[in-house]
Amino acid sequence: MATIYEVSKLAGVSLATVSRVMNDSGKVTPKTRDKVLAAIAELGYRPNSMAQSLASRRSNSVGILIPELHGPFFGVMLSSVEKELRDAGKRVIITAGHSDEAKEKDCIEFLLGSSCDALILHVYSVPHEYLIELSKGPVPIIILNNYVPELSDKCIVLDNEHGGYIATKALLEHGHEELAYISGPSWKTDSFKRLSGHKRALKEYGLEVNENLIAEGTFEEASGRLAMEHLLSLDIPFTAVVCANDEMAAGAMDVARKHGLRVPDDISVIGYDNVSFTRYLHPKLSSIGCRISEMGQVAARCVLKNAYGQTDLEIQNTFKPRLVLRDSVKSR
Amino acid sequence: MATIYEVSKLAGVSLATVSRVMNDSGKVTPKTRDKVLAAIAELGYRPNSMAQSLASRRSNSVGILIPELHGPFFGVMLSSVEKELRDAGKRVIITAGHSDEAKEKDCIEFLLGSSCDALILHVYSVPHEYLIELSKGPVPIIILNNYVPELSDKCIVLDNEHGGYIATKALLEHGHEELAYISGPSWKTDSFKRLSGHKRALKEYGLEVNENLIAEGTFEEASGRLAMEHLLSLDIPFTAVVCANDEMAAGAMDVARKHGLRVPDDISVIGYDNVSFTRYLHPKLSSIGCRISEMGQVAARCVLKNAYGQTDLEIQNTFKPRLVLRDSVKSR
DNA sequence: ATATAGAATGTAACCGCTTACATTTTTTAT
DNA sequence: ATAAAAAATGTAAGCGGTTACATTCTATAT
Structure with missing residues (x-):
C-alpha cells in the first residue's frame, strides 16, 4: 500500500501539501492539486485511516449501543442512523446491550476503548447517575428513548x-x-x-x-x-x-x-x-x-453537531407518536 | 488521558514492559507485572486504540455489509455476528448496501478505507469478478449467502x-x-x-x-x-x-x-x-x-480464523435449511 | 568463584498521518 | 523596480503505541 510519502515524492511536493489536498484544508494552487491528485490516482493511494485517526485525534467512528440487533424496532432505528452517519463519512460501530446493566456498561467501556468520537446509547438498565457521569467525560453522548432530566438536551425521546x-x-x-x-x-x-x-x-x-x-x-x-x-x-x-x-x-x-x-x-x-x-x-x-426512523436520524444529526462541529442542524428532542388506524378497531 | 509513557514512569519500567503486560506477550516477572498493573489502575490508563492499530497494523475491527439493517432476516444474522466477534474483542463496523451495485461497491470501498482486518459481505448486486478481484487483496473476505465457485471456501451459503x-x-x-x-x-x-x-x-x-x-x-x-x-x-x-x-x-x-x-x-x-x-x-x-443465526456465527468464526489466526475453529460452509411445520399446512 | 545460557527488561526505530510554524513564492501597493 | 502583505508550500515535531534487537539480570553448571 502506497503511503502519503510516496505520493508526495511522485507529485514532487511535500507531505503537508498532499495532506492538504486530501482534506482540502488550507490553500493549494489548482496546478499542484492536480499534480497530487494525479499521483494519488497513479499509485492507487488510499490514506491509512489508523494513522489519520492517531494524528488527528479523531477516529471518525461513532459507537452505537442498542438493546438488540434483531427485532423489528431496533433495525429500523439503526438503519436511519447508519445512513445519516455514513453519508457524512463516519463509521458506525455497533454493540448490543441486551437490556442488562453489566452488559450495557461493558459495551460502553468497549466503545470508549474504541476511540469513538461520540456515542449513541439506547440503554434500559444502566442507572442515570452512570450516564450523568459519563456525560462529563470527553466523549459526547446521545441518549435514545430514555429521559434523564439532568441531560435533557442529550436525550431524544418519544412521548x-x-x-x-x-x-x-x-x-x-x-x-x-x-x-x-x-x-x-x-x-x-x-x-x-x-x-x-x-x-x-x-x-x-x-x-x-x-x-x-x-x-x-x-x-x-x-x-x-x-x-x-x-x-x-x-x-x-x-x-x-x-x-x-x-x-x-x-x-x-x-x-x-x-x-x-x-x-x-x-x-x-x-x-x-x-x-x-x-x-x-x-x-x-x-x-x-x-417515528423510529426519524428519531434515529435526529440522533445521528446530534452526533454530527456535537462531535463534528456541524452547526446548522436543528435538533428536535421530543417526538409525538401518531395513530395508525387499520382494521383491528371498529366502532361500537 | 494517561499515556503508556506515564504508566511506565509511574511503574518505574520501560514502555516495552508496559506494552508487554498489556498484551501479555513476552515474559514479565510477576513482580513487575503487578507494579505495572498498579500503575495502570492508579492512572485509570486505557490504551489508545488508534495508536495500537497504527503500530500493530491491525485495527481489530471487521466490516460488515448487509443489504438492509431492518427487516427480520438481517437483524438476526447481525446479532450473532456481533456477539461472536465482540466476545473476541473485535469491533463491528456495519454498512448497508441496499442491494444496489454502486452502493455495495461504495460500502466495500468505505470498509477497506476503514482499515478493517476482514470483511463479511452479504451482497446481491456486485459481480462475481469484483469479489474475486477483491479476494486477491490483503483483506480476507467472507461471502454470505452468495456462492462464488472460485471462492468456495470463503462462501457460507444456505442450500x-x-x-x-x-x-x-x-x-x-x-x-x-x-x-x-x-x-x-x-x-x-x-x-x-x-x-x-x-x-x-x-x-x-x-x-x-x-x-x-x-x-x-x-x-x-x-x-x-x-x-x-x-x-x-x-x-x-x-x-x-x-x-x-x-x-x-x-x-x-x-x-x-x-x-x-x-x-x-x-x-x-x-x-x-x-x-x-x-x-x-x-x-x-x-x-x-x-439457521440464520448459525450462519452468522460461522461467518464470525471464519473471520477469527482467517484474519486473527485463531485455529481450532471448524468451519461449515453449507447449511441445510429445515422444515418448520405450523398451522398453515393441512393434509388433504 | 566464574563462565554461560536463558530470562527479563530496556532502547529506539518505526507505523503513516496532521499541523503549527518557518520559509519561499506570488501578488499588490507604492 | 521595490517593499510589504498575502498566499502557497515546506519542515519537522508529534500522535501513542509495538517490536526487533541490544542489554542487563538470574540461575545453573563447572
Whole structure:
C-alpha cells in the first residue's frame, strides 16, 4: 500500500501539501492539486485511516449501543442512523446491550476503548447517575428513548404518555367504554408512561379506571396471550384492548379468536410501535407509530453537531407518536 | 488521558514492559507485572486504540455489509455476528448496501478505507469478478449467502435448492398434488434455486410442472398478494401454495382469505425463511428455517480464523435449511 | 568463584498521518 | 523596480503505541 510519502515524492511536493489536498484544508494552487491528485490516482493511494485517526485525534467512528440487533424496532432505528452517519463519512460501530446493566456498561467501556468520537446509547438498565457521569467525560453522548432530566438536551425521546393517550382515545372515539389494557413491565418507564396516558384518556372521558382490567405483560407475544387469557377469565365485560406493544397485541388477538371472539367485531385491539408485521396480521393491526426512523436520524444529526462541529442542524428532542388506524378497531 | 509513557514512569519500567503486560506477550516477572498493573489502575490508563492499530497494523475491527439493517432476516444474522466477534474483542463496523451495485461497491470501498482486518459481505448486486478481484487483496473476505465457485471456501451459503425441495415435499407428503408456487425475482440466485428444488420435488413425485401455476413476485408482501390474485384468477385448481419467502406468504394468505378460502382447510400455504413474525400470523405459518443465526456465527468464526489466526475453529460452509411445520399446512 | 545460557527488561526505530510554524513564492501597493 | 502583505508550500515535531534487537539480570553448571 502506497503511503502519503510516496505520493508526495511522485507529485514532487511535500507531505503537508498532499495532506492538504486530501482534506482540502488550507490553500493549494489548482496546478499542484492536480499534480497530487494525479499521483494519488497513479499509485492507487488510499490514506491509512489508523494513522489519520492517531494524528488527528479523531477516529471518525461513532459507537452505537442498542438493546438488540434483531427485532423489528431496533433495525429500523439503526438503519436511519447508519445512513445519516455514513453519508457524512463516519463509521458506525455497533454493540448490543441486551437490556442488562453489566452488559450495557461493558459495551460502553468497549466503545470508549474504541476511540469513538461520540456515542449513541439506547440503554434500559444502566442507572442515570452512570450516564450523568459519563456525560462529563470527553466523549459526547446521545441518549435514545430514555429521559434523564439532568441531560435533557442529550436525550431524544418519544412521548410515550401521549402515545398511550391517543391509543386509548382512538378507542373511546370509536364508542368503546369498557377497555382492558395489557401493559409492559411496570418497572420500565416506557410501560409506565403509556399506561399513564391510557388512564388520562379514560379520565378525560369521565370513565373509571378499573385496575382489574389492567394486565401486566413482558412485551413478548406469549405474555400477551397470557394476559388476554387472564382478562377473559375475569368475566368483566370489555369491548376493546389497548396493548403496550404490537407483539403482545398479536398474541392477544389470537387468544381472542381462540375464544370465539371476532376482531374487530366483538373486540377491538390496538397495539403500539407500529412495527412492520402489523400489516401482515389479520385483521391488520391498528397501532401507534413511533417515528423510529426519524428519531434515529435526529440522533445521528446530534452526533454530527456535537462531535463534528456541524452547526446548522436543528435538533428536535421530543417526538409525538401518531395513530395508525387499520382494521383491528371498529366502532361500537 | 494517561499515556503508556506515564504508566511506565509511574511503574518505574520501560514502555516495552508496559506494552508487554498489556498484551501479555513476552515474559514479565510477576513482580513487575503487578507494579505495572498498579500503575495502570492508579492512572485509570486505557490504551489508545488508534495508536495500537497504527503500530500493530491491525485495527481489530471487521466490516460488515448487509443489504438492509431492518427487516427480520438481517437483524438476526447481525446479532450473532456481533456477539461472536465482540466476545473476541473485535469491533463491528456495519454498512448497508441496499442491494444496489454502486452502493455495495461504495460500502466495500468505505470498509477497506476503514482499515478493517476482514470483511463479511452479504451482497446481491456486485459481480462475481469484483469479489474475486477483491479476494486477491490483503483483506480476507467472507461471502454470505452468495456462492462464488472460485471462492468456495470463503462462501457460507444456505442450500436454497434443498429448501425449496423440502418445502414442496412437505406439501406433497400431506397429500397435495396440485401446487402453485410464488417465486422471488427470477434473476436472484436464491429465488432460482428455491424454484429448482420445488420442481425437483414435483418430479420426484411424478407430477408435472405447470408453469402457469408459477407466479413471480418481488419478495415483498404486496407482490405476494398480486401473485395470489393472479393464481386464483387462472381457474386452475390447486390446493396448496409454496411461497419463496414469508412476507409473500403472508400476503397470499390474506388474499386467499378475502376470496373466501380458508387456510389451511381449503388451501395450504408454506413460506420460507421462518422469520419471527410467522408465529404471529393466523394461522401460524409453516416455513423453512434458515439457521440464520448459525450462519452468522460461522461467518464470525471464519473471520477469527482467517484474519486473527485463531485455529481450532471448524468451519461449515453449507447449511441445510429445515422444515418448520405450523398451522398453515393441512393434509388433504 | 566464574563462565554461560536463558530470562527479563530496556532502547529506539518505526507505523503513516496532521499541523503549527518557518520559509519561499506570488501578488499588490507604492 | 521595490517593499510589504498575502498566499502557497515546506519542515519537522508529534500522535501513542509495538517490536526487533541490544542489554542487563538470574540461575545453573563447572
